Structure formats: structure tokens, C-alpha cells
Amino acid sequence: MLKDGIPSDVEVRFELQTNGTLVSEAWLDLFEQYAVTVGVSLDGPPAANDRHRLTHASRSSTASAVRGIELLRSRPGLFAGLLAVVDLANDPVEVHDYLASFEPPVIDFGLPHGTHDAPPDRNDPAVPEYGVWMSRVYDAWLARPEYQHSVRMLEDIVALSSGARGAVETLGLAPPASVVIESDGSVEGVDTLRSVEEGESWLGLDVFSDSFDAAIHHPKLLHRQESGTAALSEECQRCPLVAVCGGGYQPHRFSAARGYRNPSVYCADLAYLIRHVQGSLQRHGWALGAAAAGSS
Ligand code: SF4
Secondary structure, eight states: OGGGGSOTTOOOOEEEEEOSTTOOHHHHHHHHHTTEEEEEEOOSSHHHHTTTOBOTTSOBOHHHHHHHHHHHHTSTTTEEEEEEEOOTTSOHHHHHHHHHTTOOSEEEEEOOOOOSSSOOOOSOTTSOHHHHHHHHHHHHHHHOTTOOOEEHHHHHHHHHHTTOOOSSTTSSSSOOOOOEEOTTSEEESOGGGGGTSTTTTEEEEETTTOOHHHHHTOGGGGGGGOOTTTTSOHHHHHOTTHHHHTTSOGGGGOBTTTBTOSOOTTHHHHHHHHHHHHHHHHHTTOOOOTTTTTOO
16 A cells, blocks of 8 residues: 555655564564664674663674674675664764774664653753763764764754754754554654653554555654754754754653753753864864854
8 A cells, every 4th residue: 555655756655663673684684674773772792782682682782783783794785784882881982983894884863752841861951961971982983984874963053054954853953754654554754752741642543554644644744844943942043053953852842831842951962062063063174054154
């Protein structure tokens, strides 16, 4: 049913995200057959990964995940990259360099789920600790010209700062272009909206009986079509960094009192990181795009 709703000039890419522990040759054969690329969630070296990714028996899952990654690497074109959730307790350079050692095409860093009502853990609320952590990743990434991988969040800040379009829906002002298909076939907008409220991401659609058009036009996702700053809080609309930041990731803006019309709960972190990256670009002779420089 799904392919019936897709115009012939639209390319749909399927990517599966896994903790890698059950990746096998048989699964890889299947992924190859259906052109499904595979990303693996790994938060860093064993001590870092084991903070949140233990097995049901409370054992380390890192060795199994690494075995899955090595299997993936043996099939060119299937390995989509690595996804790590930032934990301030881990050393950012150690995490980055460990993930880079697997030569992934992309490393995605995700900020932990949080809202204004349930903010993320911090050691010192007066310090933009997540911004500082990601800035150290940026410096480590930049320090080694031989690195071939993209760090998606950082590359997006570079692109958006240069006036180009970004690739992810966590930054920038373009409407999101992806949907999530759950393992039971249900189609969701942003699955992480579940961190805001159970059922918030539920659309009542599935791949067996609905088209992508139904998802695009679903009333719950119509706000995603608002481009520019119209959907953002007044603080974000006035912010000189809005063309790059875009108010941050939608779930991180939520509060029960004001819905999504808040700056991100990571506002200070995003501002710190964007300024760090832009300062570096300027030192390397890059000119910022007019909107990114806050002149429009
Ligand atoms: S830095 Fe803060 S105020 Fe500026 S756009 Fe981002 S979330 Fe909004």
C-alpha cells in the first residue's frame, strides 16, 4: 500500500536503527535484498556504553554490539553509521575517537530526551554543559583531517551557518521530511515525542492500510509544514541564531504550560555550540551566510 502513495520522482530510503547485538549474516542478506541500511546505537567504549545499554540480565552488551558492527562493515553500503546519546559522565573525545575507530560514514550524537517539565540531568545548571561537551567533539573531529566520517549535528551547524540546508530535524527552520515506521508497521511523526507524553507520537496509521500522504496530511503533523519561524516561541523568533538553531528539536521545546512555544530546554547549550562552530569557521576564513550571521 505504501508505495502506491509515492510519486515516481520521490526516493524513499529505509534505515533501520538497532543496538547491533542480534545482527547476523541472515539479517544482513535480508537488508541487502530490500536495500535497508542499518545504523547501530553505541554510546562509546564499554564503560560509557554500559551506563545505559546493559542486557536484560544486566550484563554488558558492548561486545555483542561491536560484533554486529564488524559484521555490518563486511557488507559495503549497508552500514549507515553510529548513534550515541550524550552523557555528561563520559569523556567526549574518548567517545568520539572510539566511535570513529569503526570508520562509520556518519556519527550521530543525540541529546538526551528532556522537556521544560522534565529537564535533562546537569551538574551545574549555570553552565551549558551539553554545548561544551559537543564543542569538544567538534574540536576532536576537526583535529584529524584523515577522518572521513560526518558528525551530523556538527555538519548541519556548518551547513546552516553557511546558508545551506541542513539534513536533520533537530536544527534549522526547514519542515521535517522523515517519518518513523515502528516494528509493528505503525507510522509515526517524531517517535521521541513519546518522551513528552505517551501517545503524543501516535497517528493511528500503518504501512498495511495507509499511504505516506495520509501521514503528511495528518492533523497532528500539520504544524510540521510551517516553515520559517512562525511555529517558534517569541524568544526564538528574536534570536540572532534562529536560522541555524531553529529552536532546537521539537520535543525539547515542550512544557505543559506553553506547549511547543518555548526555546529548547537545551537553548544555552545550542547557543554555545553554534557560536563555537561559527567562531572556528571564521578563524578558518569561512564567511557566514547572512541569515546565520543574524543580519536578517
Ligand atoms: S538559541 Fe535558544 S532562543 Fe535561539 S533559536 Fe535556539 S532555542 Fe531559540
